[in-house]
Amino acid sequence: MTLTKYLSDLEIANNATMQPITDIAKKAGIPEQAIEQYGRYKAKIDVNQITTTKTGKVVLVTATSPTPAGEGKSTVTVGLADALQRLSQNVMVALREPSLGPVMGVKGGATGGGYAQVVPMEDINLHFTGDLHAITTANNALAAFIDNHIHQGNELNIDPRRIIWKRVLDLNDRSLRKVTIGLGGPLQGVPREDGFDITVASEIMAVFCLATSIDDLKKRLANIVIGYTYERQPVFVHQLGVEGVLTLLLKEAFKPNLVQTLGGTPAFIHGGPFANIAHGCNSVIATQTARKLADIVVTEAGFGADLGAEKFMNIKARQSGIAPDAVVVVTTIRALKMHGGVAKVDLQAENAKAVEAGIANLARHIENVRTFGVEPVIALNRFITDSEAELAVVLTWAKENAVRIARTNVWEQGGEGGIELAQQVLEVLATPQNFHHLYELSETVEQKITKIVQKIYGGVGIQLTDSAKKQLVQIEKFGWDLLPVCMAKTQYSLSDQPTLLGRPENFTITIREIVPKLGAGFLVCLTGDIMTMPGLPKQPAALKMDVTADGRAEGLF
The missing domain is CATH 3.40.50.300 (P-loop containing nucleotide triphosphate hydrolases)
Structure with missing residues (x-):
């Protein structure tokens, strides 16, 4: 044939x-x-x-x-x-x-x-039109402002060990998941551990996509939590006073x-x-x-x-x-x-x-x-x-x-x-629907996650790691538990194990980390081995891509 x-x-x-x-x-x-x-x-x-x-x-x-x-x-x-x-x-x-x-x-x-x-x-x-580059720039500008604030005297008393804001790049680059910055002496900043996410995992991307106006965008950016003080109190973007310039960087995008x-x-x-x-x-x-x-x-x-x-x-x-x-x-x-x-x-x-x-x-x-x-x-x-x-x-x-x-x-x-x-x-x-949400915001974080696992994934329940339990206590202390949850989970399986295809049963979802995203207005719950900075495969699609002498792309799918 x-x-x-x-x-x-x-x-x-x-x-x-x-x-x-x-x-x-x-x-x-x-x-x-x-x-x-x-x-x-x-x-x-x-x-x-x-x-x-x-x-x-x-x-x-x-x-x-x-x-x-x-x-x-x-x-x-x-x-x-x-x-x-x-x-x-x-x-x-x-x-x-x-x-x-x-x-x-x-x-x-x-x-x-x-x-x-x-x-x-x-x-x-x-x-x-450069939107993702603008989001990358805004994200990394915020990172630069954070490190500069610490270098210039750290008026907000930010604990460098408890900064949760990462830099981003719109590429898969596993080597950047964990990095050390500020090396080389006092003029190069304060040394600390840092890391990169992919741009589409940035909270600024989420804020960008959920904002309803420029004013709302600025308000959401101001509410982003970038880390914690030595006294374990949250530090917000508005305390750095940079929400205006971040909005400016995003206004055309x-x-x-x-x-x-x-x-x-x-x-x-x-x-x-x-x-x-x-x-x-x-x-x-x-x-x-x-x-x-x-x-x-x-x-x-x-x-x-x-x-x-x-x-x-x-x-x-x-x-x-x-x-x-x-x-x-x-x-x-x-x-x-x-x-x-x-x-x-x-x-x-x-x-x-x-x-x-x-x-x-x-x-x-x-x-x-x-x-x-x-x-x-x-x-x-x-x-x-x-x-x-x-x-x-x-x-x-x-x-x-x-x-x-x-x-x-x-x-x-x-x-x-x-x-x-x-x-x-x-x-x-042409037929009226009866749309409703899965859970109420007044429910506990564990109840919200459990409902998603049981009613959407078909699992039996959840298990929180010790780290996630500590984070949940902190979230409840600051009154952030009334937010919806955003599950970070493998796409390949209904469970948190990518090899379990079909319709797995009797599984438990492990929550290893809960990260507050107050600008976006949700809590990210990380499960399994999910990565916020992916890596390239052994044979990336890019290997087939090229451009002709007259500027036409080749190998782009």
């Missing part, structure tokens, strides 16, 4: 004829005075110039637990929006910005794939970025926290602005419904008032086979029994969405190796369990391949 040769995502993007961004803005109803162009196909939008009072409905796209086989969540998000546009709906996309960490590492970019992409793909996946899909649907791409170590949602300001312009906003949350979607419901929706009106759960036959015990190298062979076994993971995520009072739609993302027998297993299961499902082929067909999904989503949007 001769397989069709498909173009790469980059080749498809490069062959596309894009519309001028001014035309896309006009299509979205954005006034001319709000547009700040970055070339012909990108623009920043001044949200203060948008005065409409519309409040569009929100479609949240999530997925089953990710596998190396790929699920195509961003691809389905973009394809769904293009399909809705084909059905004459007034729709916009709101996505996160890619990080250079996964782009240069193993996961890849975040612009979709095939004929369901946002473009200019090359620009978006690399430096785009804070404006949402407007681009387009291959189908010509307007798209905001803004902010990019990871969902396994942060809250995994694009910026509130972009989502809210899209709701002012469109009747339907299609957005996504990182990784599976146990991570990004849970955080969308309990953190983003709680803080912004953006409740999902419909939820799409993306899965593939390939992913279900892996959750059913099939190795990646054997995925092309038909194995309906493995699909049936892997459905347990899909079922868990469907239950997760329903836990929040929203009815899900399954997007069964097609691959050419899927057999009719394998597809029938999932379609039959969905029918038996009264779950909406649609075969989806947007990678190959663009919006046309998402029409069935779009029709299902429109039916859900």
Whole structure:
């Protein structure tokens, strides 16, 4: 059998004829005075110039637990929006910005794939409009101000051993996880241990994505805890008096970025926290602005419904008032086979029994969405190796369990391949939902974590390390226990052990550290071996990347 040769995502993007961004803005109803162009196909939008009072409905796209086989969540998000546009709906996309960490590492970019992409793909996946660099600069400026304060006399009596603020870099670099700074004598500062996180794990990224205005951004930055005094009292950014300059560094980046899909649907791409170590949602300001312009906003949350979607419901929706009106759960036959015990190298062979076994993971995520009072739609993302027998297993299961499902082929067909999904989503949007949060803020931190573990992950309970217990005592002492929690957990498993695929049972989640993020407005609970600074794989994706003599990218997916 001769397989069709498909173009790469980059080749498809490069062959596309894009519309001028001014035309896309006009299509979205954005006034001319709000547009700040970055070339012909990108623009920043001044949200203060948008005065409409519309409040569009929100479609949240999530997925089953990710596998190396790929699920195509961003691809389905973009394809769904293009399909809705084909059905004459007034729709916009709101996505996160890619990080250079996964782009240069193993996961890849975040612009979709095939004929369901946002473009200019090359620009978006690399430096785009510089937002992540601005966030990196603001984060590291704060670090510099902290060390300078200590060097200049330490008026606030900051204990250098108890500084929790780290420097950041938007790359995977395991060598920087723990470093020593200030060496070389008195003129070089005060020696202390420090470390780097990846930029998308920075609290400034979370603040950036949850702030609703410049004033709110400044207030949140001021509330960041950078460490503790020798008397073990918290030290805030506002005590250093630098929230103003940090806001200044972020003011241009804070404006949402407007681009387009291959189908010509307007798209905001803004902010990019990871969902396994942060809250995994694009910026509130972009989502809210899209709701002012469109009747339907299609957005996504990182990784599976146990991570990004849970955080969308309990953190983003709680803080912004953006409740999902419909939820799409993306899965593939390939992913279900892996959750059913099939190795990646054997995925092309038909194995309906493995699909049936892997459905347990899909079922868990469907239950997760329903836990929040929203009815899900399954997007069964097609691959050419899927057999009719394998597809029938999932379609039959969905029918038996009264779950909406649609075969989806947007990678190959663009919006046309998402029409069935779009029709299902429109039916859900026409039905009132009963959205609610998983827990109340008045519950204890342990109760909140336990509810997530039991009702979302399917575990039996939690265990706190001695270090986490001490941190929890301190959190309660300062009255920070009324905040929501942001679980930092592996994306590959419902448990905190990445090798436990499918639907593991009778497991306990170990909380090894609880870090207060008062600017963001949540407590980060670190589990398992999760790292806030990833490392590169043995064969990074970057090894395949190059640039031609005329400046065209090569090997970018």
